[in-house]
Amino acid sequence: MEEENKENLNQPSKYEVALGKYNTDLKDDEIASKVSHLIEKHADENNTPEVKKFLFNCIDLTTLKCTDSETSVMEFTEKVNDFDDKYPDLKNVAAICVYPNMAEIVNDTLEADHVKIACVSGGFPSSQTFMEVKVAETAMALHAGADEIDIVISVGKFLSGDYEGMCDEIQELKDICGEKHMKVILETGALGSASNIKKAAILAMYSGADFIKTSTGKEQPAATPEAAYVMCQAIKEYYLETERKVGFKPAGGLNTVHDAIVYYTIVKEVLGKDWLNNDLFRLGTSRLANKLLSDILGEETKLF
Template identity: 75%
Template sequence: MEQNDSHLNKYDATLAKYNTNLNDAEIQAKVDKIIEEKVAENNTEEVKKFLFNCIDLTTLNCTDSDESVMKFTEKVNQFDDEFPDLKNVAAICVYPNFAEVVKNTLDVDGINIACVSAGFPSSQTFIEVKIAETAMALMEGANEIDIVISVGKFLSGDYETMCDEIQELKDTCKECHMKVILETGALKTASNIKKASILSMYAGADFIKTSTGKIQPAATPEAAYVMCEAIKEYHEKTGNKIGFKPAGGINTVHDALVYYTIVKELLGEEWLNNKLFRLGTSRLANLLLSEIRGEEIKFF
């Protein structure tokens, strides 16, 4: 038991360095203020072009097939020809069994292949299975991995198991970016979101991500605010820059502008590149293109 206590203390000691006692109403008020005062100034064509280049173009449906994923990827190939003046999306995000299809179909440079892995979206399976699935996704062509924390372990206070899993999966990913999904809708409170953010970064996350999109509420501006605050504090204490990815329920250009504004206000210009900022969405791509071009476009 003694050894277990000392392990738990390691995580509690890490959390103790940060303010995790947050007031949800105060966070809400801060977010409302940012949205009211700052979003409008970012509503520009330049920002929309930038946001498009930060998209992880995602298909995670039970109906996905080799053929549908191939067509999905072909659209990304065609984009460069049809819109030569715009930068393409940042990545294509699929289930692990489609990594090879994307790899074999993708013929434009500079676009990553991201796979959700490790028992996505519930993260409810054996760590051995999570590691095997992640290793296979990488072997098949993925160079980014999106995993979900063990939410149940976190909520029951078993930080050790949660963090050990993240660490083992990061060891599997090696230099490939690993995005850690907090499933903020299941965490409920700002304090929980802050704690889960810190522990995920401490355990090896290259990015922290709001949601799987499979649980409601998915991404919210309040969750984004707390996560960006955690990233900022973590960077101040460690020097490590961790990326941020809102995902799930990003349905309008305004939603995307809100997340952009929160990142800009809390983390600054240094985070405004697609190495540190991504948007997990599929429907947003056409909406951004339509606004950039000033006419309805249904390209993807």
């Protein structure tokens, strides 16, 4: 009996078995070199009005400030409504992303077609709270009108090797979301290496993530092209293994039109055209909307 127990202890967990199907032994300098080469070779060809219009339609227009109020979020949402009237020939942003307690305000105010309501949840941005609170917050956000939920992995659990604890949380919150899309934030700047980013990406997808997202924007470094490249490679390999398409969302530190074009280039070159739609590609940002719109219109515009 003791021998059997010892054998069981030596058996790899289902999470280790899942990770074993992928190459997670990555060298950070090699990733940086590949990304630099990819951007240098392909970014300029994507600097076009059509790509910029597409990128605008992939924005999760985000307000996650301690100063948010019902009035400010209502005004924020009205600007998205106004966009449809002012620019009928352009596609609107993909979603408005807010704290859960603001979902009802957005739901009551939003009139623009095809714009979803996304809420951060699960103890965002640190994910450091009781699981019961994460479940309740997520359920309440959905009840208040959220179409999509953005959660953060338990980074501390991941870094200490508690893959089961991290994955169980993701699975439980995905069960609450049901058919509604759940985006899982890896907080790549806190993970420390390309290998860890790859592992966290695979475990998040394995646990039910509909999207994987780089960052909360509350930690530095936030999104980086290198993290994006590793995550897109993970999505591609996971798709080849499972035939399930998982979306990708860079967020945090997307400040310029060039930044957006870089992420578009990585998605296009690594994942291909199947991912170039706002069901599988989003950009989490507040600053970028006006800059992209200004570029598209050829004049400085401050709608948002």
